Amino acid sequence: MKLFNTLTNKKEEFKPLKEGEVSIYVCGPTVYNYVHIGNTRPMIVFDVLRRTFEYLGNKVTFVSNFTDVDDKIIKAAKQEGITEKELTDKYIKAYEDVRRGLNLEFPTYAPRVTETMDQIISFIQKLVDKGYAYVVDGDVYFRVSKVKEYGELSGIKIEDLVAGASERVEDKGVKEETTDFALWKKTDEGIQFDSPWSKGRPGWHTECVVMINDIFENGRIDIHGGGQDLKFPHHENEIAQSRALNGHPIADTWMHNQMININNEKMSKSLGNVVWAKDLIVELGCNVYKWFMLSSHYRNPLNMTNEIIEGVKKEVAKVENVLKQTSLYVQVNHLDGDGFNKDTVDHMVDALADDLNTSLALTEILNQVKVLNQAMRVKEKDNTLILKEYNTLLKMTDVIGFVFKPKQLDEDELELYSKWLDVKAVKDFEKADQYRAEINSKGDYLMNPDFINPLVLAYLGDSVLELLVRDYLVKESELKKVNELCQEATHFVSSLSHEKFILHLLEIDFLTEKEVGIFKRGRNTKTSKRDTKEHRYSTGFECLIGHLYLNECKDRIYEIFDEFKRYVNETNLRQI
Numbered sequence: 001m002k003l004f005n006t007l008t009n010k011k012e013e014f015k016p017l018k019e020g021e022v023s024i025y026v027c028g029p030t031v032y033n034y035v036h037i038g039n040t041r042p043m044i045v046f047d048v049l050r051r052t053f054e055y056l057g058n059k060v061t062f063v064s065n066f067t068d069v070d071d072k073i074i075k076a077a078k079q080e081g082i083t084e085k086e087l088t089d090k091y092i093k094a095y096e097d098v099r100r101g102l103n104l105e106f107p108t109y110a111p112r113v114t115e116t117m118d119q120i121i122s123f124i125q126k127l128v129d130k131g132y133a134y135v136v137d138g139d140v141y142f143r144v145s146k147v148k149e150y151g152e153l154s155g156i157k158i159e160d161l162v163a164g165a166s167e168r169v170e171d172k173g174v175k176e177e178t179t180d181f182a183l184w185k186k187t188d189e190g191i192q193f194d195s196p197w198s199k200g201r202p203g204w205h206t207e208c209v210v211m212i213n214d215i216f217e218n219g220r221i222d223i224h225g226g227g228q229d230l231k232f233p234h235h236e237n238e239i240a241q242s243r244a245l246n247g248h249p250i251a252d253t254w255m256h257n258q259m260i261n262i263n264n265e266k267m268s269k270s271l272g273n274v275v276w277a278k279d280l281i282v283e284l285g286c287n288v289y290k291w292f293m294l295s296s297h298y299r300n301p302l303n304m305t306n307e308i309i310e311g312v313k314k315e316v317a318k319v320e321n322v323l324k325q326t327s328l329y330v331q332v333n334h335l336d337g338d339g340f341n342k343d344t345v346d347h348m349v350d351a352l353a354d355d356l357n358t359s360l361a362l363t364e365i366l367n368q369v370k371v372l373n374q375a376m377r378v379k380e381k382d383n384t385l386i387l388k389e390y391n392t393l394l395k396m397t398d399v400i401g402f403v404f405k406p407k408q409l410d411e412d413e414l415e416l417y418s419k420w421l422d423v424k425a426v427k428d429f430e431k432a433d434q435y436r437a438e439i440n441s442k443g444d445y446l447m448n449p450d451f452i453n454p455l456v457l458a459y460l461g462d463s464v465l466e467l468l469v470r471d472y473l474v475k476e477s478e479l480k481k482v483n484e485l486c487q488e489a490t491h492f493v494s495s496l497s498h499e500k501f502i503l504h505l506l507e508i509d510f511l512t513e514k515e516v517g518i519f520k521r522g523r524n525t526k527t528s529k530r531d532t533k534e535h536r537y538s539t540g541f542e543c544l545i546g547h548l549y550l551n552e553c554k555d556r557i558y559e560i561f562d563e564f565k566r567y568v569n570e571t572n573l574r575q576i
Helices: 037-055 069-080 083-101 116-128 204-215 228-244 277-285 286-292 308-330 341-353 358-377 384-399 411-425 431-440 453-475 482-493 493-508 513-523 533-550 554-570
Strands: 003-004 010-015 021-026 059-064 135-136 138-143 181-186 200-202 221-227 253-257 258-262 300-303
Touching: 003 253, 021 037, 021 204, 037 059, 037 083, 037 221, 037 253, 037 258, 037 277, 037 286, 037 341, 037 384, 059 204, 083 277, 116 135, 116 138, 116 181, 116 200, 116 204, 116 228, 138 228, 181 204, 181 228, 181 286, 200 204, 200 277, 204 228, 221 228, 228 253, 277 286, 286 300, 286 308, 286 358, 300 308, 308 358, 308 411, 341 358, 341 384, 358 384, 358 513, 411 431, 453 482, 453 513, 453 533, 453 554, 482 493, 482 554, 493 533, 493 554, 513 533, 533 554
Parallel strands: 021 059, 021 221, 221 253, 258 300
Antiparallel strands: 003 010, 135 138, 138 181, 181 200
């Protein structure tokens, strides 16, 4: 496993403190509002990191906290007319709902600041006793100048800092140095806690380091993570306190993910472009949401646009469609077993083990989609191979944390589907249509092109073909006048052309068994008693194209169209 360490600013071979065990701490939210999509990027990134370590056989202790004491919490509680506890409970639940909605593993520990107060007070007192902190009128501050390594994470020099740069609470002007930051704040507003110095609450920068110190031996862990915005001052100040008390920078490896932009703009309330995670999960679903988040390397900024989301939807659909189709085949044919191609999964994990190269891992998943599609398209199917490649794709998506779980048919549904296949095999198309109609009424798994009315598929396929033809003629022909283009297009769009071409495909065995079956569905569907042979063959051809389009088999459509172009240009179709 190689990870980019922001403490050393280079990619390094990861070595855990204890062989076979990995400890990870990721800064959690301040719970005064709902989770926005920027908050979910570290949630997703570090969940994948955790899952990768687990796949590689490690025991992972994963900790992420809740900051439930803060000025923003006090203000929000007043606005909503509830206590701070009621407010934070509400938004912690909302945060955990998002975690469930994104199929993220829950932390091993999820400490709250309010439940760690005794440990925080004890920690601060030790810093006071060692001379790294001092008390002024009930407030406690940390002496930054006493830590010679200060700035080792961010690269910021003490002398370059300005007053208030490392503050989260207001400065009364009583600090020894402007760079010193608050460990404890005396206050008479909002929730307060007793301490040796005053009634008050802790400073933000001391909370996480205390929780780490409380949970892990000697306050030392393998990996500390969070968003890039936490690098300074929060993480820098954590390290300073750990250096002062324990003599080390908390973690040997520090990891930071970059931020998310909306249409190339920083997400902010002032711009009115904040996107709440709960809403986007409902809109996109777990898989599209996570695929988008993982489509760019975590150390690169991520930009969300409608165009990018539409592209992600298409990629996810490729996975969903092949799994849905194969799941039906596996169940109907009673294929059983959980064996998968470990080499293929390991190859994907190799990408993740290289500083979480998630975009490459997604490419490996799409490559496996192609492998499974190919196994399903051949006439003489190898059921052992199909089941293995199917399980492999499921395993790959599971390792990353996607939820591609095709519907499991009950016995009645399986029987109905088997009957449909049986009557199709004996060309009892009238009965097949009856079964198909019944299947369509059963539920969501049947939102599958296999069960869509062939005339609807042909309607769609006609449009797809027309667009392909026009695109081809405009880009590749020498014709410039509209009437000339329309005349040339007739060689591709007439019913007779379709009939001759599909017969050609059948003759050269160009189509798979499944594709032939789809063509026949369209060919055998009558719209009127006056349907001609060429019209029915044309409908069958268009039905095939529509089916391929809905299944996101665009490469296959282009293969067929390339053969169509060649056939038109090399045969007598131009004389029709």
